[in-house]
Amino acid sequence: MATFETASASRWAWLRGVALAAPIVIGYIPIGFAYGVLAQQAGLSTRNTVLMSLLVYAGSAQLIAVGLLAGGAPALSIILTTFVVNLRHLLMSAALSPYMQRWRKSALAIFAFELTDESFAVHIARFAAGAPPQTEVFAINVTAQVAWIFGSWVGAVAGQLLADVKPLALDYALPAMFIALLVMQIKDQQHIVVAAATGLLAVALTQSGLGHWSVIVATLLGATLGVVLEMRNR
Amino acid sequence: MLDQNTILLTMLGMLAVTYIPRVLPLWLFTSKPLPPLAVAWLRYVPVAVLAALLLPALVVAENGASRALDFSAGNLFLWAAIPTFVVAWKTRSLFGPVIVGMLIVAAARFLV
Numbered sequence: 241m242a243t244f245e246t247a248s249a250s251r252w253a254w255l256r257g258v259a260l261a262a263p264i265v266i267g268y269i270p271i272g273f274a275y276g277v278l279a280q281q282a283g284l285s286t287r288n289t290v291l292m293s294l295l296v297y298a299g300s301a302q303l304i305a306v307g308l309l310a311g312g313a314p315a316l317s318i319i320l321t322t323f324v325v326n327l328r329h330l331l332m333s334a335a336l337s338p339y340m341q342r343w344r345k346s347a348l349a350i351f352a353f354e355l356t357d358e359s360f361a362v363h364i365a366r367f368a369a370g371a372p373p374q375t376e377v378f379a380i381n382v383t384a385q386v387a388w389i390f391g392s393w394v395g396a397v398a399g400q401l402l403a404d405v406k407p408l409a410l411d412y413a414l415p416a417m418f419i420a421l422l423v424m425q426i427k428d429q430q431h432i433v434v435a436a437a438t439g440l441l442a443v444a445l446t447q448s449g450l451g452h453w454s455v456i457v458a459t460l461l462g463a464t465l466g467v468v469l470e471m472r473n474r
Numbered sequence: 475m476l477d478q479n480t481i482l483l484t485m486l487g488m489l490a491v492t493y494i495p496r497v498l499p500l501w502l503f504t505s506k507p508l509p510p511l512a513v514a515w516l517r518y519v520p521v522a523v524l525a526a527l528l529l530p531a532l533v534v535a536e537n538g539a540s541r542a543l544d545f546s547a548g549n550l551f552l553w554a555a556i557p558t559f560v561v562a563w564k565t566r567s568l569f570g571p572v573i574v575g576m577l578i579v580a581a582a583r584f585l586v
Contacts, residue, residue: 267568270576283476288485295489300527305488309476315484323491325527331519334499334508341504348504352497357520358568409579415551416558416575418528423562423571425520438522439529446530447541458526459519466518467511 250375257379260366264358264380265387267420268299272388274413275302276395277405282310286396293392297354297385301325303414324456332360339367347374354381357421430469438462554578 272293279289284306292302301322308318333355340348359381366372366380405411426432438458445454508516532552535544545552558575565571 263567263569267572270569271572274576284481285478288478288481291482292485292488295485296492298488298492301488301492305484309481309484315480315487318484319487319491322488323495325523326492327495328520328523329492330495330499331516333496334503334513334516337500337503338507340500343500343504345501348500349497352500353493355496406583407580409576409583412551412554412576412579413572415528415531415555416572417568418524418531419555419558419575420562420568420571422521422524422528423559424566424568425524431518431521434518435521435525439525442526443530443533443543446534447543449541454530455523455526459522462522462526463515463518466522467515470514 250373253373253375254379257376258383260362260376261359261380261383261387264362264384267358268384268387269391269394271299271413271417272391273395273398274405274410275299275306276392276397277399277402277408277410278303278310278395279306279392280396280399281402281405282306284309284396286393289396290389290393293385293389296322297388298322298326298329298356299388300414300417324453327456327459328357329355329360332357336360336363336367339364339371342371343374351377351381354385356384359384361424430466430473433469434462434466437465550579550582554582 275293276289279292279302280286284292292305296302296305304325305318305322308321333352336355340351343351362380363377366377402408422435426435438461441461442454442458445458448454450457532555533543533545533549534541535549547553554575557578558571561574562571
């Protein structure tokens with residue numbers, strides 16, 4: 241009897257996780273589709289297009305990498321750019337750590353593999369409201385990644401049929417996603433000041449020819465500015 | 475034509491540099507908390523990195539070696555960003571702004 245109840249509770253936790261992931265799924269399918277089409281047009285095989293969504297699973301980095309591959313960038317510069325662009329996960333991982341003190345290292349290792357901007361936003365809200373069962377947490381992550389892989393695969397198949405991505409504006413998926421994610425992160429006036437200053441700095445650094453390093457340099461300086469402003473206002 | 479094996483190796487490199495920052499803090503800081511100054515600094519990083527990725531994509535026109543600022547009427551990415559921002563602000567979702575932004579760029583390209 242006890243095992244039956246546990247099984248049923250865990251089934252509910254799965255269903256709840258899938259439901260909580262619904263907004264992520266709605267966002268991931270069209271962006272995954274855009275990625276799949278662009279990857280196909282850049283010259284990636286369908287297998288590699290889907291494999292990148294399975295192994296790397298980082299939307300903005302995948303879109304940027306595909307653009308770099310299309311432009312003939314060397315592997316090292318693509319990997320370095322991916323590192324810089326995805327460094328922000330370091331901060332999200334750190335922010336989740338106080339809520340996951342009771343998790344085993346092996347469970348954390350699996351959880352971390354599927355940590356994205358969007359799943360982070362859902363998890364931090366859930367964790368703040370109380371400790372959800374691990375089954376539910378994993379259900380959110382798995383559902384989101386399955387949607388991402390599915391979108392990529394459909395895009396890769398459709399990419400063989402599309403002559404040009406411009407009429408569908410698929411090349412705008414990435415900037416639009418950055419706008420959405422940025423607005424979600426803005427919580428007070430200091431955030432707006434930091435965003436504006438960092439953005440302008442990144443533009444200046446890009447113009448001076450720093451390439452993708454301009455993102456990391458501007459970010460380090462921008463976050464420092466945020467802390468300085470915070471200490472001065474206190 | 476791109477070599478698919480080189481792409482596969484590149485992806486394995488991407489996997490490593492993406493996974494390590496995702497897992498290390500969870501492994502380290504679930505046993506030992508961070509100093510408050512580090513936590514304060516970390517709070518500004520998501521906003522800063524997203525702004526640094528976004529703004530150059532909207533206003534810098536890369537044309538070979540030239541990286542000129544482009545505020546002309548023809549810079550669709552920049553002007554479409556305004557309604558995209560508005561939708562993002564109102565809905566605080568991922569799907570709405572992405573679809574609106576893409577529809578506006580697609581419509582503008584179709585009409586012009």
